[in-house]
Amino acid sequence: MRGLALVTGGAGFIGSHLVKQLIKEGYNVRVFDNLSRTKNNIEELKEMKKVEFIQGDIRDKEAVAKSMKDVDYVFHEAAICLNKAKKFPEEAIDVNLKGSFNIFTAAIKNKVKKIIYASTSSVYGQPNYLPIDEKHPKNCKTPYESTKLCAEHMLKFLAGQSETRYIILRYFNVYGKRQSTDAYYTSVINIFIKKILAGESPKIHGKGTQSMDFTHVSDVVSANIVALKREISGEVFNVCKGEENTIKSIAEFIISKLNSELKPEFIERDVFVTRRKGDNTKLKETLGYTPKITLQEGLAELIEDVKANPDLY
Ligand SMILES: NC(=O)c1ccc[n+]([C@@H]2O[C@H](COP(=O)([O-])OP(=O)(O)OC[C@H]3O[C@@H](n4cnc5c(N)ncnc54)[C@H](O)[C@@H]3O)[C@@H](O)[C@H]2O)c1
Numbered sequence: 225m226r227g228l229a230l231v232t233g234g235a236g237f238i239g240s241h242l243v244k245q246l247i248k249e250g251y252n253v254r255v256f257d258n259l260s261r262t263k264n265n266i267e268e269l270k271e272m273k274k275v276e277f278i279q280g281d282i283r284d285k286e287a288v289a290k291s292m293k294d295v296d297y298v299f300h301e302a303a304i305c306l307n308k309a310k311k312f313p314e315e316a317i318d319v320n321l322k323g324s325f326n327i328f329t330a331a332i333k334n335k336v337k338k339i340i341y342a343s344t345s346s347v348y349g350q351p352n353y354l355p356i357d358e359k360h361p362k363n364c365k366t367p368y369e370s371t372k373l374c375a376e377h378m379l380k381f382l383a384g385q386s387e388t389r390y391i392i393l394r395y396f397n398v399y400g401k402r403q404s405t406d407a408y409y410t411s412v413i414n415i416f417i418k419k420i421l422a423g424e425s426p427k428i429h430g431k432g433t434q435s436m437d438f439t440h441v442s443d444v445v446s447a448n449i450v451a452l453k454r455e456i457s458g459e460v461f462n463v464c465k466g467e468e469n470t471i472k473s474i475a476e477f478i479i480s481k482l483n484s485e486l487k488p489e490f491i492e493r494d495v496f497v498t499r500r501k502g503d504n505t506k507l508k509e510t511l512g513y514t515p516k517i518t519l520q521e522g523l524a525e526l527i528e529d530v531k532a533n534p535d536l537y
Pocket of ligand 1: 236262301342344345394
């Protein structure tokens, strides 16, 4: 057995995919999640032997401390997302920052071997240049971006004074099976698929020229596992496909894939970030991981899953 991994937010979209892969790789896994986001994944995970589930809140120091018993590795995925953090900034501070502080301090106190923190390309805010490398200025404007960046700094400070190794992964626009449809940006794919299958036009904010660097969840999971296994510590990596796709082109791709006659509908709305394309050179050359899944492959898989399991989206 390869050791015990604690996955905070393990019942969430990325966390649940990560848990399944860790089990496949021979790790024991403990999930710590308050199930505030979805209960869809947890029953499936509970059925898997080697997954222990603790329903707890990362704001609860005592529960967090208990969850660290015998843990070798921590993957910290639990957070509240961009749109919720915008609506409830104090909750963003409590969960994304103070909650992360609780996880990091408890992990370090328990002499966990490595912490992998799920950060975000949102810390770069509106880009000054493309592709965005890890040194790009951090143009944080919203509570989500600020709290995620602060937690990065907190981890560097706390782990830097300890024996615990750590890696920060800045995920770009993750998409894939079983993503909930209320995330601000990436779930746009699932929303488009659902709408088009229901015979409704997909609604695009603004002109649809805003772009994203869509990164398949299985590549994000693999980057986490590589980050765990490599000796590297104290580094930050962009996790992205390194490609730019507009929202309009995604809608058109899905429409054509579903042989639909629908046209996208454009609606006025503020768009926070107009373009996103990451530089994954450091991920490839220093961490040694190259994202594999093309957007076409990922979209085709997702369309089939939404068709087969409409209730889950
Ligand atoms: N999805 C993306 O495109 C994306 C992009 C960049 C970064 N990230 C980061 O990746 C991580 C996972 O994102 P996701 O898309 O899987 O989100 P998600 O909302 O699907 O999963 C988050 C999980 O954390 C749990 N959680 C929330 N608050 C909690 C609390 N106080 N205590 C315990 N558990 C709590 C939720 O119940 C949920 O299961 C997050 O840290 C997010 O900031 C995601």
